[in-house]
Amino acid sequence: xxxxxREFLERVFVRGQNPFVNNYAINRLRPPGAVDERRFxxxxxxxxxxxxxxxxxxxxxxxxxxxxxxxxxxxEQKACYLCMxxxxxxxxxxxxxxxxxxxxxxxxxxKIDPSICYSHLFLDRDKVPQGAKQKIGALCNTCxxxxxxxxxxxxxxxxxxxxxxxxxxxxxxxxxxxxxxxxRAINVIPSGMGRVDEAGFYFGKARRHHDSAVSRxxxxxxxxLKGEELLDRKYKIDGSRDASDFQxxxxxxxxxxGWD
Amino acid sequence: MYRRYRRASQIxxxxxxFAVPVLNLYEIYAITGTFYAINIGGLGIxxxxxILQAMFAAGELTVPLLSAAIFPxxxxxxxxxxxxxxxxxxxxxxxxACAARLAAATRILKKAEPAxxxxxxxxxxxxxxxxxxxxxxxxxxAIGIPVLNYLSAPGITSTEAMIxxxxxxxxxxxxxIAVLLCLEFTLIPRFxxxxxxxxxxxxxxxxxxxxxxIVSETKNPAVPCCKESPCLSACPMGLQPYREGGNLLxxxxxxxxxxxxxxxxxxxxxxxxxxx
Numbered sequence: 160x161x162x163x164x165r166e167f168l169e170r171v172f173v174r175g176q177n178p179f180v181n182n183y184a185i186n187r188l189r190p191p192g193a194v195d196e197r198r199f200x201x202x203x204x205x206x207x208x209x210x211x212x213x214x215x216x217x218x219x220x221x222x223x224x225x226x227x228x229x230x231x232x233x234x235e236q237k238a239c240y241l242c243m244x245x246x247x248x249x250x251x252x253x254x255x256x257x258x259x260x261x262x263x264x265x266x267x268x269x270k271i272d273p274s275i276c277y278s279h280l281f282l283d284r285d286k287v288p289q290g291a292k293q294k295i296g297a298l299c300n301t302c303x304x305x306x307x308x309x310x311x312x313x314x315x316x317x318x319x320x321x322x323x324x325x326x327x328x329x330x331x332x333x334x335x336x337x338x339x340x341x342x343r344a345i346n347v348i349p350s351g352m353g354r355v356d357e358a359g360f361y362f363g364k365a366r367r368h369h370d371s372a373v374s375r376x377x378x379x380x381x382x383x384l385k386g387e388e389l390l391d392r393k394y395k396i397d398g399s400r401d402a403s404d405f406q407x408x409x410x411x412x413x414x415x416x417g418w419d
Numbered sequence: 420m421y422r423r424y425r426r427a428s429q430i431x432x433x434x435x436x437f438a439v440p441v442l443n444l445y446e447i448y449a450i451t452g453t454f455y456a457i458n459i460g461g462l463g464i465x466x467x468x469x470i471l472q473a474m475f476a477a478g479e480l481t482v483p484l485l486s487a488a489i490f491p492x493x494x495x496x497x498x499x500x501x502x503x504x505x506x507x508x509x510x511x512x513x514x515x516a517c518a519a520r521l522a523a524a525t526r527i528l529k530k531a532e533p534a535x536x537x538x539x540x541x542x543x544x545x546x547x548x549x550x551x552x553x554x555x556x557x558x559x560x561a562i563g564i565p566v567l568n569y570l571s572a573p574g575i576t577s578t579e580a581m582i583x584x585x586x587x588x589x590x591x592x593x594x595x596i597a598v599l600l601c602l603e604f605t606l607i608p609r610f611x612x613x614x615x616x617x618x619x620x621x622x623x624x625x626x627x628x629x630x631x632x633i634v635s636e637t638k639n640p641a642v643p644c645c646k647e648s649p650c651l652s653a654c655p656m657g658l659q660p661y662r663e664g665g666n667l668l669x670x671x672x673x674x675x676x677x678x679x680x681x682x683x684x685x686x687x688x689x690x691x692x693x694x695x
Contacts, residue, residue, distance in 0.1 A: 180563045200564045201477030204469040206455035207578055211443045211585070220582070223591055225564060228578070248448075250456040250463050250487050251473050 179225040183352035186343075188232045188329055190218055191239055191264035192246035192255040195373070196351050202253035203229045209245035209254060218245065232266070234331025234347055239266065241307055241330050260384065262308060265372040267329030267349040269302075269313070271321060276344035278320040282409070302333035302345050309396055317407065321345075325368055421673035425505050429514075432506040436577045440584035454508065454577040455568065456487060463487040466574060468552070468621045472567055475560035495625040497689060499632060503612060503619045504670030508580075509572035509596070510612060516600045517608045517655070541658055541668050544613050548620035555617055567617045572596060574618075609655050613668065623667040631671055631688035633664030644683060653678035660684055 170176045180200040190209050193199050205228035210218045217237045218230045232239045241261035246254045258264065273279035281296030303321045306313045311326030313333065329347045337343040350369040384392055439450050439457070451458050456465035465487035474480055491502065503510055524530055555567040568574060569592070579593045599611050612619055626632075637644040640661050643651070650660040653675050656668040660675035661684070676684045 177563055197563065198477050198479075201475075201559075202473050202479075204455050204465065204473055204565055205568050205574070205578070206452050206457075206465070206469075207581060208452040208456065208458065211440060211451050211581060212448060214446070216585075220590065227569065227592075248451055248458065250452070250458065250465050251470070251484055252481055256483070 182224070182226050183349050185346050185348055185352075186233060186235050186331070186334060188234065188239070188266045188331060188347055188349050190230050190232060190245045190254055191241060191243060191261065191266055191328070191330070192249075192258040193266070193350075194253060194255060196349075199253050200226065200229070202251045204251055204253075205229060206250060208248045208250065212244050212248050214242060214244060215240050232331060234334040235343060236335075238331035238333075238335040240332065241328070261330075262311065262326065262328065263372060264328040264330070265350045265369055266331070267347040267352070268327050268368055269323045269329060269331070269333055269345050269347050271302075271323060271345045272342070275339050275342060276320070277339065279344075282320055299338060301336050301338060305332050305336045307332060327368070328372075420677065422677050425672060428505045429508075429511045433508045433511055436508050436580045437584055440581040444584065453574060453581055455571065455574040462490070464490045466571065466618055467491050468556075468567055468571070468617045469565060469574070471556055471621065472559040472565035475556055476563050476565050478560075491622065492625055495622040496627060496630060498671060499626055499630045499688075500619060500622050500670040501631075502622055503616075504672030507573045507619075508576045509599075510670075512576065512596070512600060513603055513609060513612060514655075516604045520604050520608055541656075541663060541666050544657070545623075545667050547614040548616070548623075551615050552617045552620040570595070570615075571618060572599060572611060572616060609657070612670075613656055619670075626665070626667055629689040630665075631686055633660055633669060633671070633673075633675060633684055634687040635661040635664065636683045636685060637661065645681065647680070649678040649680065650675035650684060 167178050170178045170181070177197070180197045183196070189196070189199060190213075194202065207220060207228070207230070209230050210220060215237060217232050217239045219233055219236075221227055221229050221231050230245075241264060243259055243261060243264075246256055246258045248254075249256060271279070273283070277295070277297045277299040279296075280294070281298055283296075298319065300315060300321055303309065303313050303315050307330065308326055308328065311324060313321050313323050313327065316322045323345075329350065331347045333345045334343050334347055337345050350372075435450075436454070439452070442449070443451060449460055454466065455469050456463065458464070463483070463486065467488040470484050470488040473484060494501065552567075555570070559565045559567060572595075575592045575596055579589050579596070582588065582590055603610060634640075635644065642661075643659070644661060648661075654660050655672065655674065656666075656670060658664075658666050658668055660669075660679075663669065664684070664687075671686070673686070676686070
């Protein structure tokens with residue numbers, strides 16, 4: 160409570176922000192097609208039409224606080240499956256009504272935490288995670304397998320471990336399915352999140368991605384794929400495309416542990 | 420005789436509030452939304468106060484925003500505040516609370532009490548409402564979020580209905596409705612609709628010379644035409660219907676028409692354009 164108050168005061172008086180309209184948290188996303196957070200908070204009239212129409216029940220209503228009543232997606236519970244049904248229905252344009260192409264959504268950007276991710280742990284031979292007695296890890300790659308924009312949003316570097324690419328729209332399906340507990344190894348940083356201390360290196364990337372995607376989204380959506388075209392595109396998705404340029408960065412040794 | 424139609428209309432809208440999320444659960448999306456903004460077969464209708472706030476909060480004016488507010492404004496121009504008297508789900512709840520108050524007063528406390536305390540000056544009630552609307556809109560523009568949405572009784576009521584149907588639970592905002600109803604039951608009946616409701620205040624701004632209103636057919640409408648004046652205690656807005664049929668507070672609920680023993684009160688407006 161005291162921390163919250165201090166942060167509130169700091170934002171108003173030190174950083175000069177409007178504390179009512181800049182609320183970001185990791186793994187708390189706006190529905191796809193949401194405009195810039197500041198405009199969104201003004202335009203969203205809390206009619207909850209997006210929430211009613213969401214066929215997956217992904218969109219939840221925010222509780223007490225400045226964003227009370229506005230829609231959020233909490234990918235740890237239920238991710239957005241990018242059906243884009245909510246965008247069409249928004250009465251005020253808080254969600255871009257012309258957005259049909261899921262690839263142009265700007266919900267956020269996924270970030271992998273290599274200290275938890277099973278695939279990264281598996282490759283990092285010497286690393287024993289905190290609290291664990293022995294090395295754990297597996298070639299899990301669930302995030303890659305479930306991603307709806309495979310090889311655009313996420314790729315397997317050398318067919319071994321997942322790396323998030325610039326095409327990530329932040330739907331959070333990877334976060335929903337990530338097997339690590341209690342924390343997920345892959346989390347989504349919402350678009351426009353200004354907390355450099357939380358977003359770290361990936362913040363700049365997320366910001367650039369957001370800006371470019373917003374400028375893309377503002378153009379008329381002529382690139383929306385439908386019917387046959389969409390099917391063709393889906394058939395063309397090929398997992399082996401980006402898989403060649405991986406260099407194995409680890410030293411190999413002739414001796415194998417436990418082998419006599 | 421209007422009472423029956425009014426109740427039917429109110430109950431139909433109240434049922435619609437629950438029917439919309441039920442239909443949506445069965446993936447029928449012909450009607451979606453809550454009473455903040457509803458979409459009926461492609462026709463977008465939004466609470467004009469909500470639109471007004473969105474305009475100020477986001478600092479922009481777009482065609483979809485404006486077109487959503489046209490229908491309620493048109494309805495208010497032609498028929499007056501019929502949204503409040505004939506449709507608003509909160510008004511129905513308030514009707515129930517005030518009927519319970521009246522029943523409690525007559526049966527338990529053994530004293531007759533009018534449905535609403537007669538307010539001599541409807542002017543002050545109107546000033547309260549418009550002041551509240553003005554302050555709320557200014558606040559929405561200042562802090563960048565539509566704050567009056569948190570105080571919109573019909574919007575919250577329908578949102579709670581939607582949450583109840585979808586998730587079998589209520590959110591915290593239902594406490595606001597409960598507090599309002601408790602206050603109307605115990606202290607001041609109809610205080611929210613009369614002194615605060617921003618939606619009602621904004622809709623009543625569109626009352627014009629051809630809007631449906633209540634007129635008295637007596638020679639001198641300035642004074643009560645009979646001693647009992649049942650219309651006075653019938654009016655939920657605390658008006659004097661023989662005199663103030665065209666007041667901004669009037670919701671055209673026709674309670675006074677039903678109450679008048681001499682059938683001297685009538686609807687008048689664009690329907691019955693008469694030379695004056």
